[in-house]
Amino acid sequence: MRRETIPLVQLLKEEEGSILIASHENPDADTLGSALALYLFLKKKGKKVKVGCKDDVPHFLDFLPHVEEVIKLPTAEVYDLGIVVDASGFYRVGAEVKAVKKVRIDHHIGGEFYGEFDYIDHSAPSTASLIYELLKYWDKNCIDAEIAQCLYAGLATDTGFFRYSNTTAEVFEMAKELVELGASPHQTFVMFSERESLNKMKLISKVLETLTCYENGLVAGITIFDSFFKETATEYADSEGLVNYPRSIEDVEVAFALIEKPDEGVFKVSLRSKGKVDVAKIAEKLGGGGHKYASGCKIKVKDYQSALDILLSAIREELYSTYGIETALTKAVEH
Known part of the structure; x- marks a missing residue:
């Protein structure tokens, strides 16, 4: 450099x-x-x-x-x-x-x-x-x-x-x-x-309850609803780094955090990759950007299920592009 x-x-x-x-x-x-x-x-x-x-x-x-x-x-x-x-x-x-x-x-x-x-x-x-x-x-x-x-x-x-x-x-x-x-x-x-607040720990506890795997374990994500911040007296900044929890799961290739931001009428997305899938391409398809291993975007919908469907569709498309449809499906079955 x-x-x-x-x-x-x-x-x-x-x-x-x-x-x-x-x-x-x-x-x-x-x-x-x-x-x-x-x-x-x-x-x-x-x-x-x-x-x-x-x-x-x-x-x-x-x-x-x-x-x-x-x-x-x-x-x-x-x-x-x-x-x-x-x-x-x-x-x-x-x-x-x-x-x-x-x-x-x-x-x-x-x-x-x-x-x-x-x-x-x-x-x-x-x-x-x-x-x-x-x-x-x-x-x-x-x-x-x-x-x-x-x-x-x-x-x-x-x-x-x-x-x-x-x-x-x-x-x-x-x-x-x-x-x-x-x-x-x-x-x-x-x-x-190493100086997290007790309230953030309570936020983490709520967020981990939403942790879900998709594509038979190749993808994992968490959701952080706005109500979680209110219930735990935390702020948006306290969501920093929480995407690393789904990322840490064995065999997961793509991890995400879907964060509700009603004041903007969007769901903010943080994406992480273990290395094989380029999450920057996923983010770019949704109007965002970043790096191969860490990227983000905003999905301009207010409905959670719609935001999740849009995100998972973009992730699935990149999984298939990376591995080929048959290979990706095989890997998903293996997991």
Whole structure:
């Protein structure tokens, strides 16, 4: 992932106006860690920069340095440069971003493109890894412990704390460099994974009751109804990572979480793959996107059964495309 030249660096060096760095809605560690790292770096370079998000910073990310400086989007201000990180386009911000110039930094396949300064590489393990390469190319001496911590959080979580198939020797080398720069692996894991609320545990209990296998065990999913959040006094952010429960079942190839969002009139879908099925293709068919192993979309229906049927149809189609109909049916019978 070493870059001979990064045009975006020159643009940022020359920018004298206002800059907004925006994360996607319902932020995870990669989008918020990347946004904060770039924000802190640009502040050190004397830039007029802000970092923003449509939603509140979730509990599991409130340990990131300077999260209190994240502003609520949208704002009335028109920025000279708007940068969206870890998203397939500005539409993923979930709020209007008014900017004269727009740039995207991302590792998702496809999406919207805004010009020559976009910095996109779908082979990268995380957007944080792209931000790290960008900052190193510009001035590695400016990467302090706080910036390194933000980047490490994005890298660690998007690789499943170095367990997913996107974990390479280069990823470990990058993690090593970030730790040497001041990131704390222990703090990141504890703050992200070992401080769940009792209410979230109650949510998990309700969600696991919905766990169902399909296609004779090749597919497994959970449903998170809006009533579950109300009954357990939890929020949408508490659904983060729950898709990993069906994913962890032996022989499951595709896992999903179907999350009701009545305020938007949609069911949000999180998809995970063990490696053979490309869930990005499933998400794309339903208007979303992501990576081969982790993707998402929104199904614009209010009825649960309709949403489930639409989702399972798209999953089944990709299963058959991956294995061939006869092979897929054989595998399903074997399970």
